[in-house]
Amino acid sequence: MPFEPPIEPGQQRLFDTHRDLTRFRRPSTHEQWLNDALAVDHIARAxxxxxxxxxxxxxxxxxxxxxxxxxxxxxxCRPADEPVRYSELQPLAAARRLPVERTAALLAELGMLIDDRPSSLDRAFDRQLHSVAPAIRADAEDWLRQLLSGTPRSRPRSRETVGEYLRAAAPLLRAWSSSHDHLREITVDDVRKSLAELPAGSARTQALISLRSLFRHLRSQRRIFRNPTARLAPGSVSLPAILPLSETDYQQVVAAAATPEHRLALALSAVHAARPGDIRRLQLEDVDLGDRRVTIAGHVRRLDDLSLKAVKEYLVHRRARWPSTANPHLLVSGRTVYDTRPVTSYYINNLFRGHKATLDRLRVDRWLEEALNRGPDPLHLAAVFGISTASAIRYAQAARQILEDDTTPP
Structure with a gap:
């Protein structure tokens, strides 16, 4: 079967169609067919x-x-001026096990892709606001999108922050939708009653912060007559006590570190107090084996024997498994080995999921251990680990309390 070139660019189309690429069949003897296909400019360019x-x-x-x-x-099957839709590529992953995601990324770089997948934000809207009244949902979505994009008077918020606002406000919006059609109907008493039903502490405070942001946005857009949260102030949040991990917790997580990736992440968290995000972003150039140094989030740390062994073991494993990868990051996975992205947050956080001693918990335990061994000095903690003043003071106070309790006679 000879190659049939696509219609010429610029030809008018009566309507758009969704192409079923799973029906495409290339001839078994295809050398001439391939040469004819590569004579088309946009196919040859890709x-x-x-x-x-x-x-x-x-x-x-x-x-x-x-x-x-x-x-x-x-x-x-398409002219040069017709981009590929991601939804057309997606069935090829299941039908033929083709690398759709990497192909789509290549097409996007060439300007040949329309990414028509629902965004993660849209999926979160559908999940959290599925039973919310239409008018209330429209106001909530407009508020959240403005948080993401920012305004001339406010900086854009991160997706993680917007997600926290959504999770805090969604239960109240769903509850109000059973008796209200619009947020202009919500009164101060409605807000107080809904907040009183939440657990005291951070959950109630975060919900009020989210509602204040929502109603402030609606008032600025003149969608409501008055802000029912204007005179409500968030209460103080009592933070949980900081206690060190037990020896059993450490034994369990050490036993679970069965791969070079686990042991590297464990050493960086438990010894150097590296955040999971900092571990994700570590690059090969941040590790200096000759001088036994590693640069974590801009802070140079000396590699102890345990950490040096973990880094060397992982590098040997990385070189043996993916010898040709050009990814500059220290940690790579099967999904990132053929590009330059860092591993995902899920990959890092999943390493010790289910254990009390997660990577985050190991990091804060290292802060507490430093304060207990070197003295509860917040300046020392801030200088060594590069943490904020507020965090340094909090962990110094926790260490001071533990030391005082140990010296108090029974």
């Missing part, structure tokens, strides 16, 4: 871009062949 990216990122020959097959499937 074909050679795949080769250049493969050389830059250390792709295997098999991965390059699979991505090129996906490119041919997606591009041979």
């Amino acid at each position: 074909w050679h871009a795949a080769q250049a990216t493969a050389e830059a990122h250390g792709w295997s020959a098999r991965l390059l062949a699979e991505i090129r097959a996906t490119l041919l499937t997606a591009l041979c």
